[in-house]
Amino acid sequence: MSINSRLSQVFSSSIRIPFDDYSRFIIMSDCHRGDASYSDNFSNNQNIFFAALLYYFERGFTYIELGDGDELWENRDINSIISSHSDAFWLMSQFYKEGRFYMLYGNHDIVKKDPKYSRTNCHSFFCDSINSYLPLFPGIVIHEGLILDYTPIPYQIFLTHGHQADILNDTFWRLSRFLVRYLWRPLELIGIRDPTSAAKNNDRKSKVERRLADWSVKNNKMIITGHTHRPLFPQPGENLYFNDGSCVHPRCITGIEIVNGSLALIKWAVMTRPDRTLFVGREVLEGPVRIEDYIAAGWLHDRTRPFEQANR
Numbered sequence: 001m002s003i004n005s006r007l008s009q010v011f012s013s014s015i016r017i018p019f020d021d022y023s024r025f026i027i028m029s030d031c032h033r034g035d036a037s038y039s040d041n042f043s044n045n046q047n048i049f050f051a052a053l054l055y056y057f058e059r060g061f062t063y064i065e066l067g068d069g070d071e072l073w074e075n076r077d078i079n080s081i082i083s084s085h086s087d088a089f090w091l092m093s094q095f096y097k098e099g100r101f102y103m104l105y106g107n108h109d110i111v112k113k114d115p116k117y118s119r120t121n122c123h124s125f126f127c128d129s130i131n132s133y134l135p136l137f138p139g140i141v142i143h144e145g146l147i148l149d150y151t152p153i154p155y156q157i158f159l160t161h162g163h164q165a166d167i168l169n170d171t172f173w174r175l176s177r178f179l180v181r182y183l184w185r186p187l188e189l190i191g192i193r194d195p196t197s198a199a200k201n202n203d204r205k206s207k208v209e210r211r212l213a214d215w216s217v218k219n220n221k222m223i224i225t226g227h228t229h230r231p232l233f234p235q236p237g238e239n240l241y242f243n244d245g246s247c248v249h250p251r252c253i254t255g256i257e258i259v260n261g262s263l264a265l266i267k268w269a270v271m272t273r274p275d276r277t278l279f280v281g282r283e284v285l286e287g288p289v290r291i292e293d294y295i296a297a298g299w300l301h302d303r304t305r306p307f308e309q310a311n312r
Contacts, residue, residue: 006164007215007223014145014160017102020152021261026056028255029066029161029226030246032108035075036084041248042071046085048253051280052268053091061257063095064146066226066244067106067161073180082125082136089125089136096137103142106161106227107169107176112142150291152261155222157291162225162243165211166204169227205230213241222294224256233265233286236297254285262288 001009019025031049034040042049056063070081082089095101105112112118122137145160163169169176205228216223222240231245231254242263245254252269264287271281 003165003167003211004215004218006170007160007212008219010145010160010164011147011158011219011221014147014158015143016147016149016156018149018151019258020150023258024056024059024061025064025148025258026052026061026255027064027066027159027224027244027258028247028253029104029106029244030068030229030248031065032068032071032246032248033081033085033088034071035077035080039074040071040084042085044251045247045249045253046088048268048270048280049247050087050091052253052255052282053088053095055282057091057095057100060100062100062102063092064102064159065092065104066159066224067104067163068108068226069103069106070109070112072109072111073107073177078121079125086125086127090127090134093125093134093136096140097135101137102146103137103140104146104159104161105142105144107163107166113144115141118142148258150261153292153295155291155295157258158221158223160223160225162208162212162227165208165215166227209241209243213239216241222291231265231285233263236289236293240294257288259288261292262290264288 031042033042036043053063070078072078072081075081092101103112118137118140122140123135124133124138125136126132127134145158148157148159149155150157208228209230209232212223212225215221217239222242224242224244226244226246228243229246229248230243232241232243233256234240234242242256244256245265247253252267254265254267257264257266265285267283267285268280269283270278272278
């Protein structure tokens with residue numbers, strides 16, 4: 001199956017979520033939550049993530065986790081991940097309880113596509129503070145894709161992780177998982193990068209981005225993905241391929257907000273006040289740009305524009 005057909009297959013099977021100018025979404029991906037060991041890339045940003053998610057919970061946002069939320073290639077047991085980051089899972093459970101949480105799977109947590117897996121592992125978690133089990137995501141359905149239906153126009157925004165444009169991490173994901181688990185993880189601990197990873201290999205990253213951008217042009221659809229860890233935010237007139245970045249950037253996390261019918265690329269990081277005290281702050285990197293402005297401009301040319309401000 002071609003990459004274009006593969007993405008179209010996900011699109012056609014995706015559930016639809018209507019929204020309007022009063023809706024609020026925060027889209028983040030690639031948390032790669034681990035077991036708090038030395039190889040857990042999420043640990044450095046866990047406090048930033050919790051502060052950001054609390055901000056969105058208090059303001060009525062719906063949280064969409066766009067795949068690779070949990071690092072289940074390097075780790076076999078999700079329970080150790082939940083235990084290590086129980087504060088984050090507790091907060092996500094509050095979103096879920098209020099019907100404001102959608103989880104997609106990516107290649108690193110592709111085992112979640114099996115309904116039995118989510119029923120067994122995502123129903124509840126053990127809370128140390130009360131020495132008892134609490135509901136986590138009982139009855140959750142974990143999707144491969146979502147479609148946000150913007151009702152005022154109407155217009156559709158396609159959301160998926162993006163590994164479908166990366167054959168090694170889609171069709172041959174079992175082989176990739178084996179290599180990561182038994183070869184590249186030990187080598188990574190001594191400083192050798194995984195060349196099969198789209199997030200760590202610039203050539204592979206660019207190829208995946210071009211394929212995703214090509215799909216958006218051929219199918220005349222706005223698409224938001226993760227996977228490559230590189231934030232991308234096109235301007236009106238460019239192809240409509242967006243990337244929310246990741247939660248494992250050095251010193252920050254990035255995401256895409258949809259508020260008042262507009263999209264914005266945002267960054268959360270530890271920042272410094274003039275008196276040298278530290279705080280977790282939010283910064284708008286690009287936007288907001290109204291969905292209507294993208295549609296009115298159309299696509300003037302076909303390119304992706306890497307956005308490097310996330311690590312500044």
